[in-house]
Amino acid sequence: MRTQVGIIGAGPAGLLLSHLLHLRGIHSVVLERRGREYVESRVRAGVLEQGTVDTLVESGAGERLLREGLPHHGIELRFGGAGHRIAFEKLVPGRAITVYGQQEVVKDLIAARLAAGGDVRFEVTDVVPHDMDTDRPYLTFGGERLDCDFIAGCDGFHGVSRPSIPAGVLTEYEREYPFAWLGVLAAVPPSTEELIYARTGRGFALHSMRSPEISRFYLQVPVDADVEDWPDERVWAELRARLETVPGFTLATGEILEKSVTPMRSFVAEPMRYGRLLLAGDAAHIVPPTGAKGLNLAVADVRLLTAALAEWYASGSADLLDGYSAACLRRVWRAQHFSWWMTTLLHTFDGEDAYGERLQRSYLDYVTSSDAAAATLAENYVGMPY
Ligand code: FAD
Ligand code: DHB
Numbered sequence: 001m002r003t004q005v006g007i008i009g010a011g012p013a014g015l016l017l018s019h020l021l022h023l024r025g026i027h028s029v030v031l032e033r034r035g036r037e038y039v040e041s042r043v044r045a046g047v048l049e050q051g052t053v054d055t056l057v058e059s060g061a062g063e064r065l066l067r068e069g070l071p072h073h074g075i076e077l078r079f080g081g082a083g084h085r086i087a088f089e090k091l092v093p094g095r096a097i098t099v100y101g102q103q104e105v106v107k108d109l110i111a112a113r114l115a116a117g118g119d120v121r122f123e124v125t126d127v128v129p130h131d132m133d134t135d136r137p138y139l140t141f142g143g144e145r146l147d148c149d150f151i152a153g154c155d156g157f158h159g160v161s162r163p164s165i166p167a168g169v170l171t172e173y174e175r176e177y178p179f180a181w182l183g184v185l186a187a188v189p190p191s192t193e194e195l196i197y198a199r200t201g202r203g204f205a206l207h208s209m210r211s212p213e214i215s216r217f218y219l220q221v222p223v224d225a226d227v228e229d230w231p232d233e234r235v236w237a238e239l240r241a242r243l244e245t246v247p248g249f250t251l252a253t254g255e256i257l258e259k260s261v262t263p264m265r266s267f268v269a270e271p272m273r274y275g276r277l278l279l280a281g282d283a284a285h286i287v288p289p290t291g292a293k294g295l296n297l298a299v300a301d302v303r304l305l306t307a308a309l310a311e312w313y314a315s316g317s318a319d320l321l322d323g324y325s326a327a328c329l330r331r332v333w334r335a336q337h338f339s340w341w342m343t344t345l346l347h348t349f350d351g352e353d354a355y356g357e358r359l360q361r362s363y364l365d366y367v368t369s370s371d372a373a374a375a376t377l378a379e380n381y382v383g384m385p386y
Pocket of ligand 2: 291292
């Protein structure tokens with residue numbers, strides 16, 4: 001079996017890459033370890049930058065996103081007994097974010113691929129990349145062989161692509177955080193119109209949403225927390241304690257549909273290429289979710305990778321392919337810094353000295369009282385231009 005681009009992973013990166021390549025007349029095959037139902041129901045990100053929305057809409061896969069996505073023009077930072085709005089319309093005019101679940105993006109992209117006759121294979125076992133440092137790389141899986149011009153490693157942080165690169169090629173940069181997030185999806189109308197990022201002495205809380213009927217919450221929890229430690233009553237009590245901190249705000253509670261614990265990590269592997277294996281998305285880099293950047297970075301990588309492959313097929317020039325990693329990493333490191341900074345600003349660090357806490361409070365006061373400081377947050381949050 002033969003294709004032009006063999007893609008490992010049917011997350012947002014792999015599916016969007018396959019779709020954008022198809023629009024440029026380039027054939028690909030997507031190999032995904034999990035079942036279709038599993039990838040379509042995995043609850044993860046929810047905040048799409050303007051550029052991500054534009055990319056999906058221009059590709060023709062954004063029709064439902066435009067209909068059902070919730071455009072937001074600000075967020076609230078809540079601390080010290082008060083809420084402070086970061087007003088995108090004032091600070092970064094014309095730019096906004098859209099709240100739309102990652103699994104909805106995944107559903108829309110799978111539908112678009114299948115409608116166009118795309119080759120997306122689920123429940124594929126034992127994918128292994130071979131001969132990436134030659135002109136004839138190939139993939140093996142479940143007793144089959146797929147010959148490719150290029151392999152795209154879009155298989156997330158725990159995938160097979162990055163570890164298949166020989167030792168000594170990559171440099172890895174990493175930071176771990178002494179806490180995790182408990183993510184909660186609940187069948188209750190949001191108690192707020194805009195996202196609330198709350199810093200309290202009990203830890204961080206985030207109130208997000210998915211629709212007028214469904215809310216999404218995150219709680220800072222100990223790094224070794226287990227979902228079993230968090231029965232529904234405890235989740236609601238803690239969310240209320242961390243969010244009902246301003247006069248007149250009451251949190252509506254209801255049925256909890258899903259709970260999961262996510263570790264927090266910053267990670268970058270450089271370069272994002274080994275011969276004819278190109279990494280994109282979480283396969284190459286991870287950010288803590290506080291800045292809502294992971295999915296958006298995956299989309300930015302895939303845009304660059306599509307352009308590079310399209311140029312190679314159209315003219316034989318490898319210039320964009322050779323510049324791919326450096327072009328991605330510029331944006332990746334901006335998002336690394338922003339995500340680390342948002343995380344540091346809003347979480348409670350065990351054993352932190354009083355000095356560190358005062359610094360945190362001082363920066364929160366600055367970012368909510370100076371337009372210059374607030375614009376830095378807003379510009380990064382809505383997404384830097386491509
Ligand atoms: P993935 O989505 O991880 O997809 C990789 C795919 O590869 C998976 O389907 C996996 O099953 C498959 N795979 C893995 N190994 C193999 C193998 N060996 N063979 C075949 N297939 C394989 N980002 C944002 O931008 N905004 C947010 O608001 C946000 N919030 C988040 C909240 C949470 C709780 C979490 C966990 C993440 C959040 N993120 C957010 C990050 C975002 O979800 C990821 O960055 C995004 O999923 C990256 O997409 P990807 O396609 O690179 O990787
Ligand atoms: C969501 C996730 C995030 O990481 C974030 O910063 C904001 C919102 C969400 O899932 O809705």
